[in-house]
């Protein structure tokens with residue numbers, strides 16, 4: 001405990017550390033690194049300036065330092081997105097033009113065609129209107145066709161616009177799904193270390209929002225922003241050619257001013273959105289964590305505390321949302337002002353020309369309609385720019401997830417683990433060194449060596465924290481070791497594919513967590529990895545072997561009973577038996593039981609041990625246990641202490657060593673059993689004979 005507290009406190013001097021990430025998502029690596037160097041430089045400069053005693057001077061320096069840091073952070077942020085993620089963005093583009101998906105490609109081409117058709121209708125409809133107005137003002141009778149053409153063109157613009165959106169929806173939905181799947185698979189492939197420290201809520205949202213935002217990003221850029229510029233260029237050219245130069249120039253400058261105002265203002269606003277996303281993530285994380293831990297909360301009557309932290313997270317979200325909304329009002333007002341000035345100036349000049357007889361009423365209407373028509377999508381330009389920036393923030397979070405390294409990865413030349421005869425699996429640990437964090441000094445395993453011959457049962461015993469479960473996790477290759485080798489039938493697990501290693505090992509973990517589904521699903525899950533679905537008979541057989549059948553028969557829904565989130569509706573012992581049944585159903589050559597009976601009463605424990613004894617036949621077994629009575633029949637017993645094997649042998653030889661650790665553990669467990677469990681005493685006494 002003290003070591004744990006010390007570790008947290010000792011990190012204070014460092015600029016970055018895993019501990020910080022719990023509350024604040026880490027900045028991107030490049031940004032982080034640059035930030036640190038910059039801070040160092042600034043601090044070095046500061047320390048040269050002397051005057052350290054004067055409080056005023058110190059405060060001033062601190063605020064200067066903060067300002068410099070802010071500037072640097074801004075500079076880093078500006079160059080960030082495109083430069084940092086150019087390659088990743090490029091790698092996502094093929095999702096829009098997927099190989100072998102002719103339908104999607106066809107839809108993309110349709111979307112482009114409908115977009116061009118819609119823009120053409122949009123630009124030509126004011127010309128039809130001008131003709132109609134001129135004919136009306138000249139009292140001509142042939143106006144019907146001009147009006148019908150105007151109506152048709154206006155409707156055509158909307159019609160093709162909708163068709164375009166619908167066609168692109170196929171493309172974006174497909175891309176979104178594929179990218180989501182890619183991120184999710186990547187996250188599922190990440191090592192146990194990532195999953196232990198991850199923030200579940202933030203990861204789920206990161207996956208969902210990121211892929212959606214990527215599809216939107218492409219939509220905004222290619223189907224909203226690009227067409228606006230095409231339309232602006234067409235209209236400006238038409239006005240320049242057809243009318244006095246100043247109509248085209250005014251329109252151009254208004255648009256220029258509009259963009260010049262919108263882009264930096266939106267940039268400035270973007271930090272509020274970033275804050276909002278982060279606050280939102282924190283809030284979601286708090287909510288998910290509280291829901292997952294509701295039992296602990298209830299046990300410690302911590303509802304008020306949780307409500308308080310939840311409210312704090314809500315307050316942050318609320319503050320961030322307010323800032324986003326208020327700054328939006330500023331942006332909208334500024335844009336409206338620029339557009340109003342533009343329209344008024346153009347209308348004034350056009351009116352003057354009509355009075356002077358240089359323009360017809362139809363021309364006046366045409367200029368007005370063109371300008372109004374241009375400003376409508378321009379209004380959206382700001383929104384799209386804002387949305388693009390928002391999407392970038394979400395996509396950035398997704399890239400951060402994608403950038404997480406797969407710490408335990410298959411080597412390029414990794415081969416499948418091959419066991420010619422499943423009943424002949426031999427396990428060898430050769431001088432294995434391991435620590436969870438290689439940067440830390442604390443070694444969990446310090447040169448562990450042992451061999452489990454095919455068909456043998458090896459037991460690992462020792463004090464809590466000695467590294468027993470770690471040994472099992474390493475066999476499964478949930479982590480990579482720093483020294484030594486772990487071999488299965490002479491094949492180094494580090495050089496085999498993880499999947500082939502894991503398919504050959506069944507594990508009953510110390511903490512069993514179940515899916516929020518039926519008992520049948522949870523037991524049958526044991527077979528899913530092999531691409532097989534277990535039949536009800538197979539599930540029943542496994543359940544019977546794990547002594548779980550009696551419980552299932554007592555429940556009204558039997559195997560269809562729902563086990564609740566993480567299996568919380570089952571007792572610890574029941575969960576353990578589901579886990580045993582699940583592992584037995586997998587039927588692997590190697591079985592690992594990590595405290596498989598720790599939550600059971602002595603009677604059930606004995607029954608399960610009998611079941612395990614039967615299941616152990618024809619396999620190689622690694623059994624981890626605290627209660628020595630459960631493992632005294634093992635072929636070999638290793639006593640582990642402080643990450644080292646301190647004693648090894650079978651029960652008789654270890655028991656015979658009166659000063660040995662095993663003997664001491666045995667004697668103390670026997671004494672404890674005498675007070676509580678006569679049946680265990682009976683069993684233990686048999687072991688002393």
Ligand SMILES: Nc1ncnc2c1ncn2[C@@H]1O[C@H](COP(=O)(O)OP(=O)(O)OP(=O)(O)O)[C@@H](O)[C@H]1O
Pocket residue numbers: 196436437444463464465466467468469470471510
């Ligand atoms: N994911 C992890 N990250 C960092 N340290 C860990 C991790 N898992 C375990 N440890 C540490 O490694 C040490 C050995 O843990 P392990 O789970 O192997 O012990 P154990 O012998 O199985 O104990 P127990 O009998 O209580 O189950 C412990 O001190 C534990 O705190």
Ligand SMILES: [Mg+2]
Pocket residue numbers: 468469470510594
């Ligand atoms: Mg353990």
